Amino acid sequence: MAARYELIADDLREGIISGAYPVGSQLPSEAELARRHGAARGTVRQAVAVLAAEGLVGSRQGARRIVLGAARSQSFAELHSFAQWARAGGHRFGGQVIEQRRRPASSAESARLGGGEVLEVLRLRTLEGEPVLVERTVYAAWVAPAVEALPGDCESVTQALYDAAGLVCAYGEHLIDAVAAGAQDARLLGVRRGSPLLRQRRTTTTHEGRPVESSDDRYRAGSVAFSIRNSIGANPLVRQAIDLRSASGEHMFES
Amino acid sequence: MAARYELIADDLREGIISGAYPVGSQLPSEAELARRHGAARGTVRQAVAVLAAEGLVGSRQGARRIVLGAARSQSFAELHSFAQWARAGGHRFGGQVIEQRRRPASSAESARLGGGEVLEVLRLRTLEGEPVLVERTVYAAWVAPAVEALPGDCESVTQALYDAAGLVCAYGEHLIDAVAAGAQDARLLGVRRGSPLLRQRRTTTTHEGRPVESSDDRYRAGSVAFSIRNSIGANPLVRQAIDLRSASGEHMFES
DNA sequence: TAGTGGTCTAGACCACGGA
């Protein structure tokens, strides 16, 4: 059963997307929404907070809330998992394991994932039949057996791990930058060496904060972009200078 | 005067960063925090919601909150403005206008920024003395005069517009991908043509939803990365497939 | 000045997790 505030949020979101509340217009006041839905003002505030977090509406003290955009918002799962994202977007997609092996964790990996024998997997993903993504993933020792049990063409590893072991990836940290394609990247993606790739490095943990995987994903330029909406008072994304003194090493496989 | 919940949030954040609540440990219960700060539970919940939005803590119904990370969180202004970001990070930075001209808005720009004569500005930004960023910005007609009044080496346009005209950029939409350096990019950044750049396209609006500017910013690879923390139930960032049918045009200047 | 959102309180009940 969905919460009251979610129903109200859904109602407002639908109004925004349908054009009942066009971009640039004002939302009804909290008092009015409360009356209309027979809910307390606090509940209404929870609802509009959801929309504000999605970047659909803005607010200032003393003035009505304003509609900022009508984009559909996507879920954590869709950022975390290529398959879940592609499926939600109605894309045709596929994937194949190219290489897979166990090896001892490096010291950096021990710090991120815990020690022991990690599992290193190289996957190639396609979108609309075209190769668009090279995924180099390192799984923590404790999930390695479950991953090894999966077929090489498993569509969604995240989904499979949930189905097989009840494993939920709940938190992620992502670092996004651009890199030149290495020889292996170039071969797999069908681009020239040195051509631009969009890189997403991520580390994922469970609800309890237990590290699951760490991945280096490289998208062919022009295939995928990341989109963020933000506002004063909300800090979803952060820019980082790269420390040129630190070894950029951390290479997984050859690339 | 800071709000009560912000003081509580600051207190908790400090505890996390200082190590009093190490990564992986549990936060005190809401009831305990309420008692400790002499506040109502609702106020405490507002405080921990702030930390959750920053990605520092996670939560599950029935279990204590868990500390996920200890990274310093940055503000909207730091994502929006290169100068404010660089200053906050303690970096040495600079900037220079390379080219500036008025021209009629294209149809796409009219839709995004409103019509009239827009102002197109090409800037080169440096970090630690190195050129790292080429900014191609189009300002809406209504802000163009204020921008034209600024000196060519103005450090922070955002700050200057606020000081001069009380203009506040409150909302932003950002699209992040990778592109190959064009001839002009390569010359300005001192890289080879075709080498990878991290591109951030953004559109900014005021509190009222009035469009201010639209920009195409390109970072030299290896100089800057974007970082996101997210969790189930929070949707700061979204991945988008790029529509290959649409003209990738929208070129501003030669690039 | 009237309306609006921002903050805060003091309760209540429920769903879930862990012992």
Add this chain to the structure above:
DNA sequence: CCGTGGTCTAGACCACTAT
């Protein structure tokens, strides 16, 4: 089972915007 966070209510006062 108890403790925890998730939801919800019904009020209150304040700061700010718009008129």
